[in-house]
Amino acid sequence: MDPALDAVMKIEGSTSAEVIEHLFELAQEIRDGCIVEVGSCRGRSTAALARGSQRAHKIPVYAVEPHENFRGIYNGVFGEKDRIAFFENMLKLGVLDVVRLVNLDSRYITRAWPIPVGLLWIDGDHRYQVVRSDVLSWLPHLRPDAKLVFDDANDPRAGPYHVVEELVRSGQWERREEIAETKTLARISNLAITTDLYTS
Ligand SMILES: C[S@@+](CC[C@H](N)C(=O)[O-])C[C@H]1O[C@@H](n2cnc3c(N)ncnc32)[C@H](O)[C@@H]1O
Numbered sequence: 001m002d003p004a005l006d007a008v009m010k011i012e013g014s015t016s017a018e019v020i021e022h023l024f025e026l027a028q029e030i031r032d033g034c035i036v037e038v039g040s041c042r043g044r045s046t047a048a049l050a051r052g053s054q055r056a057h058k059i060p061v062y063a064v065e066p067h068e069n070f071r072g073i074y075n076g077v078f079g080e081k082d083r084i085a086f087f088e089n090m091l092k093l094g095v096l097d098v099v100r101l102v103n104l105d106s107r108y109i110t111r112a113w114p115i116p117v118g119l120l121w122i123d124g125d126h127r128y129q130v131v132r133s134d135v136l137s138w139l140p141h142l143r144p145d146a147k148l149v150f151d152d153a154n155d156p157r158a159g160p161y162h163v164v165e166e167l168v169r170s171g172q173w174e175r176r177e178e179i180a181e182t183k184t185l186a187r188i189s190n191l192a193i194t195t196d197l198y199t200s
Pocket of ligand 1: 012013038039042046066072078082104106125131
């Protein structure tokens with residue numbers, strides 16, 4: 001593992017080392033626009049994206065995370081204390097030059113989002129309807145060459161699995177990589193871009 005990630009893996013969180021490395025590498029590929037993370041908690045994956053951005057093109061990493069009381073489908077409990085830990089961790093790792101916290105629910109902020117997104121990492125509420133609406137809200141803001149990464153996408157009991165299947169069935173997105181519990185998708189090239197998830 002790259003030494004830049006040693007401190008990242010010390011941040012409390014369940015995102016695996018393989019996924020942290022994957023995000024670190026993907027973030028280094030982004031040259032324009034921004035990187036968006038949905039679901040940051042205490043910032044383990046945020047820090048991986050940020051260290052990748054710092055290593056390469058210094059693209060801003062928007063961490064979209066309300067830090068409100070929330071229980072995930074795997075029974076994880078999240079809330080206000082994570083906000084304090086998030087800032088402490090980002091300060092400790094020296095990544096606040098690229099990390100910007102958007103302390104709101106992902107679905108409420110996209111209407112007037114101003115910056116094209118080159119990498120969207122989805123690790124928020126894993127219920128199917130929420131993952132679907134997260135994707136639908138961000139789709140109009142994705143660059144044509146954007147990558148879309150879903151956590152916990154191998155578990156048919158969780159929303160990400162089904163949203164990935166729907167995106168691939170739409171004929172507009174293809175699977176690029178499957179690393180540990182994640183799936184990374186990219187747009188099929190030479191297709192007219194539509195923001196309609198389910199129209200091929
Ligand atoms: C599994 S944790 C994220 C873990 C984090 N990526 C890491 O590496 O440690 C899921 C997070 O999603 C957040 N969340 C839940 N609903 C959300 C939403 N609609 N928009 C953004 N974040 C949300 C929760 O507050 C929780 O902190």
